[in-house]
Amino acid sequence: MHIDRRDFLRGAVGTGCALAMGLKFFHFSDDSEAYAAEVDALVRSTCSPNCTGACGFKARVTKGRISTLIQAADYPEDSYNPRGCLRGLSMMDLIYGKDRLKYPLIRTGPRGSGQFRRASWDEALDYAAGKLKEISGKYGPEAIATTIQVPGTGYVQKGAMVALAGLAHWTMHHGYDQNGDLPMFWPMTFGVQSEELESLEWVNARTTMIFGSNVIQTRLPDAHHLIEAKRRGRVVVVDPDFCSTAAKADEWLPIKADTDAALGLGMAKIIIDRKLYDAEFLQDFSDFPILVRQDTGKRLLAGDLPALAAEVTTRTIPDYRRLFVVRSGDAFRILDPENLASTHAELEGEFAVTLADGQSIKVETVFSALRKTLVAYDLKTVATITGLDPAQIERVAVDAAANTPLHVIYGASNYQWYNGDLKGRALSLLPVLLGSIGKSGAGISTYAGQYRIRFNLKSWWFPEGGKLNWVPYLHFLQGKGPRYPKNGIKAMVGGWGNPFDQHNMSNRLKERATSGELEFILTCDFQMSTSCMWSDVVLPAPSWYEKHDLTATILHPYLQLQQPAIKPLFESKSELWIFRELAKRLNPDYEKHFFPELDENAAALKVIELLLATGGPETAGITLEMLQKGPVRLHSPAPDNRQIPFYEQVQHRKPFPPPSYPAPIKATGQFLRSGRIEFYKDEDLFLSEGEQLPVHKETYLETEYKVNPAVREKYRLRFVTKNSLYRVHSTHSNNTILLELQDNKAKVFLNPGDAGERGIVNGDLVQIFNDRGKTRAYAILDPGCSASTVIFEEGWWSRYLGDESYNSLTFPWIKPLHEIYFVPGMWSPTTVWNECLVDVRRMNA
Amino acid sequence: MNAKMKSSMWLSGGVILVAFATWIYQLQEGLILTNMQNSYSWGLYISGLAFFVGNAAGGLVLTSSIYLFGVKKLKPLAKLGALTAFANVTAAMLIVLPDIGKPQRLLNLILHPNFMSPLVWDVIVLNLYALASATYLYILMLPELTGRLAWLSIKVDNVQEFSEKWAKRLAPVALLFAIGIHVVTAWIFSTQGARDWWHSPAMAPDFVSVAIAVGTTVVLLAGALAYGTGEEYQEAFRLLGLIIFMAVCTHLFLMMNDLVIHAWYGSGETQRIMEIAWGHFVWAHIFEVAAPLIGAWLLLQPAVRRSMPRLSFSSGLLIAGVFVHRFLIMPAAYNNIPMTMTPLGLPHTDWSLPIATGRFFPGMSTFIDQYRYIPSSVEVVILLGIVAYALLLILLAIDRLPILVKEKP
Amino acid sequence: MKMGMVIDLEKCIGCRSCMVACKQHNAQPPQTWWNRVFTPGSHRHLTPPAKGVEFFLPVHCQHCENAPCEKVCPVGATYHAEDGAVLIDYERCIGCRYCMSACPYGVRQFNWEDPEKAHVRSEYQEKYHYGYPEDHRHEGRLVYMPLRPKGIVEKCTFCAQYRDKGELPACVRGCPGKARFVGDLDDPNSEVSVMIKQRNAFTLLPEKGTKPTVFYLPPKAKEV
Ligand SMILES: Nc1nc2c(c(=O)[nH]1)N[C@H]1C(S)=C(S)[C@@H](COP(=O)(O)OP(=O)(O)OC[C@H]3O[C@@H](n4cnc5c(=O)[nH]c(N)nc54)[C@H](O)[C@@H]3O)O[C@H]1N2
Ligand SMILES: Nc1nc2c(c(=O)[nH]1)N[C@H]1C(S)=C(S)[C@@H](COP(=O)(O)OP(=O)(O)OC[C@H]3O[C@@H](n4cnc5c(=O)[nH]c(N)nc54)[C@H](O)[C@@H]3O)O[C@H]1N2
Ligand code: SF4
Numbered sequence A: 001m002h003i004d005r006r007d008f009l010r011g012a013v014g015t016g017c018a019l020a021m022g023l024k025f026f027h028f029s030d031d032s033e034a035y036a037a038e039v040d041a042l043v044r045s046t047c048s049p050n051c052t053g054a055c056g057f058k059a060r061v062t063k064g065r066i067s068t069l070i071q072a073a074d075y076p077e078d079s080y081n082p083r084g085c086l087r088g089l090s091m092m093d094l095i096y097g098k099d100r101l102k103y104p105l106i107r108t109g110p111r112g113s114g115q116f117r118r119a120s121w122d123e124a125l126d127y128a129a130g131k132l133k134e135i136s137g138k139y140g141p142e143a144i145a146t147t148i149q150v151p152g153t154g155y156v157q158k159g160a161m162v163a164l165a166g167l168a169h170w171t172m173h174h175g176y177d178q179n180g181d182l183p184m185f186w187p188m189t190f191g192v193q194s195e196e197l198e199s200l201e202w203v204n205a206r207t208t209m210i211f212g213s214n215v216i217q218t219r220l221p222d223a224h225h226l227i228e229a230k231r232r233g234r235v236v237v238v239d240p241d242f243c244s245t246a247a248k249a250d251e252w253l254p255i256k257a258d259t260d261a262a263l264g265l266g267m268a269k270i271i272i273d274r275k276l277y278d279a280e281f282l283q284d285f286s287d288f289p290i291l292v293r294q295d296t297g298k299r300l301l302a303g304d305l306p307a308l309a310a311e312v313t314t315r316t317i318p319d320y321r322r323l324f325v326v327r328s329g330d331a332f333r334i335l336d337p338e339n340l341a342s343t344h345a346e347l348e349g350e351f352a353v354t355l356a357d358g359q360s361i362k363v364e365t366v367f368s369a370l371r372k373t374l375v376a377y378d379l380k381t382v383a384t385i386t387g388l389d390p391a392q393i394e395r396v397a398v399d400a401a402a403n404t405p406l407h408v409i410y411g412a413s414n415y416q417w418y419n420g421d422l423k424g425r426a427l428s429l430l431p432v433l434l435g436s437i438g439k440s441g442a443g444i445s446t447y448a449g450q451y452r453i454r455f456n457l458k459s460w461w462f463p464e465g466g467k468l469n470w471v472p473y474l475h476f477l478q479g480k481g482p483r484y485p486k487n488g489i490k491a492m493v494g495g496w497g498n499p500f501d502q503h504n505m506s507n508r509l510k511e512r513a514t515s516g517e518l519e520f521i522l523t524c525d526f527q528m529s530t531s532c533m534w535s536d537v538v539l540p541a542p543s544w545y546e547k548h549d550l551t552a553t554i555l556h557p558y559l560q561l562q563q564p565a566i567k568p569l570f571e572s573k574s575e576l577w578i579f580r581e582l583a584k585r586l587n588p589d590y591e592k593h594f595f596p597e598l599d600e601n602a603a604a605l606k607v608i609e610l611l612l613a614t615g616g617p618e619t620a621g622i623t624l625e626m627l628q629k630g631p632v633r634l635h636s637p638a639p640d641n642r643q644i645p646f647y648e649q650v651q652h653r654k655p656f657p658p659p660s661y662p663a664p665i666k667a668t669g670q671f672l673r674s675g676r677i678e679f680y681k682d683e684d685l686f687l688s689e690g691e692q693l694p695v696h697k698e699t700y701l702e703t704e705y706k707v708n709p710a711v712r713e714k715y716r717l718r719f720v721t722k723n724s725l726y727r728v729h730s731t732h733s734n735n736t737i738l739l740e741l742q743d744n745k746a747k748v749f750l751n752p753g754d755a756g757e758r759g760i761v762n763g764d765l766v767q768i769f770n771d772r773g774k775t776r777a778y779a780i781l782d783p784g785c786s787a788s789t790v791i792f793e794e795g796w797w798s799r800y801l802g803d804e805s806y807n808s809l810t811f812p813w814i815k816p817l818h819e820i821y822f823v824p825g826m827w828s829p830t831t832v833w834n835e836c837l838v839d840v841r842r843m844n845a
Numbered sequence B: 001m002n003a004k005m006k007s008s009m010w011l012s013g014g015v016i017l018v019a020f021a022t023w024i025y026q027l028q029e030g031l032i033l034t035n036m037q038n039s040y041s042w043g044l045y046i047s048g049l050a051f052f053v054g055n056a057a058g059g060l061v062l063t064s065s066i067y068l069f070g071v072k073k074l075k076p077l078a079k080l081g082a083l084t085a086f087a088n089v090t091a092a093m094l095i096v097l098p099d100i101g102k103p104q105r106l107l108n109l110i111l112h113p114n115f116m117s118p119l120v121w122d123v124i125v126l127n128l129y130a131l132a133s134a135t136y137l138y139i140l141m142l143p144e145l146t147g148r149l150a151w152l153s154i155k156v157d158n159v160q161e162f163s164e165k166w167a168k169r170l171a172p173v174a175l176l177f178a179i180g181i182h183v184v185t186a187w188i189f190s191t192q193g194a195r196d197w198w199h200s201p202a203m204a205p206d207f208v209s210v211a212i213a214v215g216t217t218v219v220l221l222a223g224a225l226a227y228g229t230g231e232e233y234q235e236a237f238r239l240l241g242l243i244i245f246m247a248v249c250t251h252l253f254l255m256m257n258d259l260v261i262h263a264w265y266g267s268g269e270t271q272r273i274m275e276i277a278w279g280h281f282v283w284a285h286i287f288e289v290a291a292p293l294i295g296a297w298l299l300l301q302p303a304v305r306r307s308m309p310r311l312s313f314s315s316g317l318l319i320a321g322v323f324v325h326r327f328l329i330m331p332a333a334y335n336n337i338p339m340t341m342t343p344l345g346l347p348h349t350d351w352s353l354p355i356a357t358g359r360f361f362p363g364m365s366t367f368i369d370q371y372r373y374i375p376s377s378v379e380v381v382i383l384l385g386i387v388a389y390a391l392l393l394i395l396l397a398i399d400r401l402p403i404l405v406k407e408k409p
Numbered sequence C: 001m002k003m004g005m006v007i008d009l010e011k012c013i014g015c016r017s018c019m020v021a022c023k024q025h026n027a028q029p030p031q032t033w034w035n036r037v038f039t040p041g042s043h044r045h046l047t048p049p050a051k052g053v054e055f056f057l058p059v060h061c062q063h064c065e066n067a068p069c070e071k072v073c074p075v076g077a078t079y080h081a082e083d084g085a086v087l088i089d090y091e092r093c094i095g096c097r098y099c100m101s102a103c104p105y106g107v108r109q110f111n112w113e114d115p116e117k118a119h120v121r122s123e124y125q126e127k128y129h130y131g132y133p134e135d136h137r138h139e140g141r142l143v144y145m146p147l148r149p150k151g152i153v154e155k156c157t158f159c160a161q162y163r164d165k166g167e168l169p170a171c172v173r174g175c176p177g178k179a180r181f182v183g184d185l186d187d188p189n190s191e192v193s194v195m196i197k198q199r200n201a202f203t204l205l206p207e208k209g210t211k212p213t214v215f216y217l218p219p220k221a222k223e224v
């Protein structure tokens, strides 16, 4: 018997499932049309928190309210279905929960007291505009600062804020470095902001090595691809913690925290010593054949060699490139930075050369220099540094070399250390040595934050006449820095972020708010976050099911819409409307950029059309109508529009780096003057720091121990703040459904030995403290937590921690190397959350 | 009626009213007012059921054995026996009401009975037992239903003879029902494969022996209270004491037998049971063993039987011990969450899957794998109300009906 | 036809999305969960019981063929639907909780109070509650209501309200690990039957003789 699905639906409603017997069992995704006839509405939107998962969801709307949410499961590749997670599935708890903002609020009590009065929109906006004008008049517009958090989760609404900031010439902090998500090895090694494989490509790797990325939780909707990768190949997890990702791996390396660089170098040494590397790949795509002067440590410039000087004058290269020298066919040759054609250059060798000034010096290839560096990373030493079993290290390295493509996932908690860049540089050696770059299933990926803008946003984000004063957030916290406004930062305008919990030295922020150093704080959010509590004006925004927006994030490279399933709740107004109204009040000229003639919804749709039309090759041919039907893949150079980093560079031999939006190529091109993957950096500071090649450096030497040597004895536990399954940072901190899953308690995970020493047993309320601050949580003795590491799942609103933010413990360390260039969110000082020592004690003891 | 009895009746009446009001309150708010939760789904009320069922038994066992085996000495206690049986079995049925989430749907038991369910069997036997004990009492009272009670009597030629004859005829049936309610009530528990603590064939015989012990004690106590501890009753009391002692011994034997088997087998679950029984509840457990034993042993002592306070204390001790025993049916069953397994890769760990409590109070833990149940005041008040009901019923009957034998035996 | 479910523990990443999908779509009030995912051996989900050992176990009603809950139910409120699912008739249940006691898997949940009150106490906006919004009858019996009355027992229904529309259960649709499968156990060629045969499927507490129709595929042993 065969029953048409629609007949079945009609029948089933009345007569129950007797009919279902003959039906081909279940259908995976429903036939919306037939379904929609029975429900008030079924609307597809995109879950868009900072996790950047951007999962498509369908909201069932009953009597004007969202009754259920379920994954839309409408991605063309079925492998991506059903994308979503427990947080997205319980989003209605935030939409209809007690902390939802309802009306504009103006502060009445002291800052942070949570005392507000309800205001009308006009009143709140007039008041805010008045304050902003006043501050701008007194201290200059750059005294007003705002932050741009993860563009990809809402190009339209966030763009409105950025556009206004630009028009008004405010200061802008880039969320990427503010959050510590910027992996500095990327610009150093590959010249890009960051790159990654889409998760569908994970399954094509034969070896997957994960260094401190808890993908099973932090890339939850993609995690099944990891399980598939494990089925098809091997998955190795290197993590001090036996996290759920480690639990799923073929092999877990319980590394001593912050020693990954040593491990990477040790493995690289094994691969090199045993000649397991892909020599041809290294010759063509890396800087390994480039000659380096042994006297200065600088790379040898072709212009300095008499034999090549003449040829140099015939070459025209962009400003940001240099002509370096390689040895090939028994001669020195210019390495063309704009052409990656095969050179057959020698990878190894030491040569004597005479320079134009008559000086006789010795040069060697980068590869030879690397080999020298690696001498210090023999298996035994590495095993001692990392606390790992030498046999395991060796086996993993040899296995990886034998089973390529290799995919390295390099996680946030791993690089959110002072010397995180060194780790990234060391670990990139592995895929590069094995030629695992620019191919399906190959490469190194970071899946943190993800600020990478996927197409050209200029038309909406950066209006004519606009100018942003980019200041790294760490400079703001330290109160100094190259672009730090001379009068300081006096006002914060925020949205999509919760810095009063989430940011480094949130207590310092609170102090500045309390002391009045910050004269005005405005936050727009859809719930009463800690930052809202500390604001002077709080503006209620709609959630992702109440407005139009356009999203494009990592891991599944789709353009998708946020669409209103319900009307904005209470008096909330979309950010586009909010910033347009503010713009109008600040300067009537600004308003015209924001489509003043259209209502907020029509304007948002208009912006989407504008962005699609001007987005460049990535969005070419994609229209709003297509997106209204479902997600559409962004275009990319790889076959099937797959997101495979450096595909063009390797397959079509285009010079590195590919452009990183929105920076012009000259800004990022200067990071790779050779046009190739660079392991050798010869800027002065790299040389003086001894970091021209990746090395391992001991933790805390430049930070905690330097500031206060006594800390060495006093605070012996590393405070590792990683992400929770139950939150996206502080979003969902107050989700009652998810709180139930956590026993309504913040927890801290301790190694049983460390806990035992301190008389702490399971369930004790403990204080985590150092000289800077303190916080509290319930102790869990975790046999998977390595010694001397305290693991705290970040993201709790301080109201759950007795008003003691866990970020009062951290410190805004700046590594000077990160200041030698400045490209916002690409080469910039970046926060290192984990570079933090603490101790714990029982609260009642 | 003496003043003591009168004030006891007023007191019972008062407690019943308070308990009834409490039940109404519980009906409104739901069972959230109890301290039970999902992993601990039966508490004081169902313990009460087992307890009252036990008390109910002795009465008819005793009464029927008088007629079945011709134990003349006990004759004065016959009606009292039937009365306490009736009071307790109705109390047992009543205590189930507050435990039911939707008592207004009880009719479903008649409309849609599921004959596979031991609970349905129990409802049937309890009702039949109530009927039997009422009938028995009636038949025993027949000869004395005269005067203002005459309207209650039936027309037969020789009332005395009729009463004797039918008492004899009904005796085996009553005995069967008396044993039946225990067996079936025990089956409610012992059929539950999910609960290792209960899942034992020893449970039914044990229930019977406990019932004989405590039911007889109840009759003994009631008899002593009604007739005093005069010499003329000592023979009867001695016999009762003997029955009680033997029943207690049988009960302890059956219980220990069960424990030894559990302990010996030593699987994870049984270990957990032992932990609960000998760990968290060790004092209660010692009491449940010691109290009935000491109580029964004391009752064997002539000096005890001759002194009203000592006799009351000893019987009270025994009854309390049995009550604690009934209460202890639950913890070792419910504190040990049944979904217990040995996780793959961990050969020596027994682990039970936590259960959501189902009761929402902000900030409380949701999932529980260990729960210490202590009845809420609402539960205690309602239980006391039922005790008061049984008491009131007995007092009223003694006051209004010819329960007590006037002439000397 | 006999409904059955297979949960692949190799694929299960312990994310608990199925718990939340179930809770939300089946309108379970605060502190009530039909579906639980835990880390066997540990009191804390996602905390390994011992160094290097951790897997995850989702448990909801096992829809036992020999279901003690059904046998003990005095009024026949718990019953086997024709497709093998064990359901509760919300109009029939008297709330005796005998079934909760008899179920070896601890999956049954009681309505200790009016769910609306719990929603109010957890401070949702005016009378908001989540969940499939309509009452649903299966074979004429009321097996789903968005707000269950206090005093009755509830549990996983294999998502009767969705199944009857030809849709997959919420936990299956919501599982990002793609670890859950449903199908016909009577059909030897169905996906579930094949998986059960080929992958050493096991059931929980087989010693209890309940004959669950929910099967688990063991996690792959780590090759160290
Ligand atoms: N559920 C959830 N998902 C999220 C987010 C969230 O808040 N919640 N946030 C999103 C965002 S913005 C980010 S940035 C990403 C971050 O996601 P991830 O990159 O996964 O980062 P973390 O969770 O912080 O840490 C990952 C692991 O690094 C380990 N680790 C710490 N120090 C070291 C070390 O020195 N060496 C090694 N090898 N390992 C170390 C920790 O033990 C931890 O298990 O997650 C995104 N996804
Ligand atoms: N110690 C320590 N601190 C850390 C980290 C760490 O590992 N350790 N991790 C860091 C990292 S990686 C990151 S990315 C940051 C994240 O830090 P934040 O981005 O500040 O944290 P979120 O909690 O994601 O804040 C998002 C806020 O935006 C609001 N929001 C969501 N959607 C909208 C919207 O559409 N409109 C408006 N107006 N508001 C909206 C949410 O309600 C929430 O309050 O935290 C950092 N903080
Ligand atoms: S929280 Fe992140 S991973 Fe979860 S559904 Fe939303 S976007 Fe997807």
Ligand code: SF4
Pocket (backbone or CB within 6 Å): C007, C011, C012, C013, C014, C015, C016, C017, C018, C019, C037, C056, C058, C174, C175, C176, C177, C178, C179, C180
């Ligand atoms: S949703 Fe799927 S992967 Fe996640 S816990 Fe449930 S069964 Fe496991």
Ligand code: SF4
Pocket (backbone or CB within 6 Å): C060, C061, C062, C063, C064, C067, C068, C069, C070, C086, C102, C103, C104, C105, C106, C107, C108, C155, C210
């Ligand atoms: S798991 Fe429990 S509730 Fe479900 S059918 Fe089996 S015994 Fe009944």
Ligand code: SF4
Pocket (backbone or CB within 6 Å): C069, C072, C073, C074, C075, C076, C077, C078, C088, C092, C093, C094, C095, C096, C097, C098, C099, C100, C152, C153
């Ligand atoms: S609680 Fe309801 S479903 Fe359970 S046994 Fe009693 S009547 Fe049946």
Ligand code: SF4
Pocket (backbone or CB within 6 Å): C021, C022, C023, C026, C034, C035, C060, C061, C155, C156, C157, C158, C159, C160, C169, C170, C171, C172
């Ligand atoms: S089938 Fe439906 S009711 Fe059962 S666990 Fe899954 S979501 Fe919950």
Ligand SMILES: [Mo]
Pocket (backbone or CB within 6 Å): A179, A181, A448, A449, A450
């Ligand atoms: Mo991040």
